[in-house]
Amino acid sequence: MKIKILYIGLSIFLLSWIIPSLVQLTLDSSSRYPFTYYSSVINQFCYIDVENDNVQGKDMSGKEYTDAEFDRVLPMFYYRQLAMENALPDSIQGVPVDLHSIARNNFFFWYKPKDKNTPVIELYPMFESCSGKVDLENPSDMFRLKDKIEFIDMATNQVDEQKSARFQQALQRAGFTAPAQWVAGIPTSQKAYDEGYFVLDSQGRLLHVKMTNGKPFVKDTKAGETINVSCMFPMDIENKSLYGFLFDTNHTLYYLSTDGYGLVKVLENVDPDKDRVSIMANMFFWTVVKESADGEYTYALKNENMQQVDSLFRPARQSQWDKTLPYLFPFTVNFQDSTNSYVYPRISGYYFPSFGINIILTLLTFVLYRKEKSYGKYLASIITLFTGFAGFITVCILARLKK
Amino acid sequence: MMNKALLFKEWIKTRWMILLMFAVFALAMGYIALRISSAARNVGMPHLWEVFILKNVVLLDQIKVLPLLAGIVMGITQFIPEMTKKRFKLTLHLPLGENRILFLMLGFGVICLLTLFTVSYGGFLWGLSSSFPREVVAAWFSTVLPQILCGFATYLLTAWIILEPVWAQRVYNAIIGLLLVSLFMIQGVPGSYVYMLPFLYGVLVLLAIYPKISIKHFKEGMQ
16 A cells, blocks of 8 residues: 555656646747837837737837838847948937947847756866967867866877966966866857956856966956856957856846956846846947846846936736646646756646646546545545646546555 | 575576677667767867767767666566466465565666666776766766666566556556656756756656555456
């Protein structure tokens, strides 16, 4: 009997995973938020409305634009189209612009929680950041950095002791305290330029490590003195104005400026483990979007001082699945979700509205067990009452309780 | 003495199949090793490092169903002969406790699979470690570990399903088994199973004791 209970438990667990996920496949429809961008021409948010199956550019007053008009309202986003039509304005916001100045200052940053919460193989190529060549060259070694830095030659799989010692000394001179918590960089030669890596040491110091002219360059960014750095996402952008974006442990997003490693606050109340962030920046304004469970927050920030000039909130729309789930199943089990790459069981909260269906299923259980005289009848009913479909299928089909 | 005799019987039943499985695993590992050395010659070691480290490519993934199949094959060779002509009834009549008989039989199978997996995967990863750093070896190990555990799961599931005398219950057990096996096979980046491992070990413990339900049915003469 004890083993049977274990069997029933596992069966309910598995069915609470597979049945809801099959139902979800039939009901799920992800709602996308409309593309929104802050216009430097009319100084307000503009968005693409796909409501009635016809794509329509609109601004916040509800004014509708044709495609050509919409390109002209958002010249900082559609500048290439405008340049092709020879319709790029000479100046915007009183500042003279051309194709190159716009392109140089535009950049995008996309962040999703999976970027942070994913296992990585902790080996990185160290590029020569001052090679004097147009294209970056792939190095012949990779390094690991935990307790100490070690360069491993890829052809021989041997540690290059001399190079490792040179970098280790440079790290120690900059105040590195082992072990490193993480190393962040862009480990590909397919980038515009190289700024090496950022390393968070055990004391919370954020160090900048790169190789220039074959020599180690290590510098304490001092960012760790003002904030508790949580994670960092280095960028390579054309105007080289920033090293990358970082979150602190208080859920604030900053960027690390290339001007003396200055730390600039971008947005507060962003949880890097739950929220998605996208930044579309141009020389005048940044359109910063935070997508949380409750909805989408859009902000327009001034490029020069990150001052907020406008904001917008769109509440999350519940899908058919979100609405029906609590009435169908008392709980669900999942093994994966969108916030991290790890596989493990995740059990949802308990949905009391499911009791409606559960009571019907319990009565059915009673009917199916009517000939049973033992206490199995009551046990089966209780199991169904609290576990819904999964329990019902288990005790009535997969593992009937008998005396 | 009795234990020895029982284990010897298991060995007689399965030795050729075990040998065959060793050969298949050796061939598969040899094939993957050949592909790596051919790639090293053609595109160079640095490129291979890049693909393995930055692109998360694990070549052993190509033979991920092999442990699963080995488990099923082992279960079938060990338990189908018992079920034909009701031989299992005789086995259960031996002057040993039924739990002990079951434990010895399953233990034999698990040890055989463990040896097979340790020798083949262990040998392969040991070879890999001469050309690749420990981080890569660890990532590959963490990728194949759930697949190897899946081999034990399919073995125990096969035994459970075959020993079950009631046909309908066999089908139900197979459904549960299918769901369980898919949990060992979820596609992910290397290392994504770290938090799942305790759960998988728990499942294996459960699967090791489920055949007792079937033996109970068997003894009660259920059909």
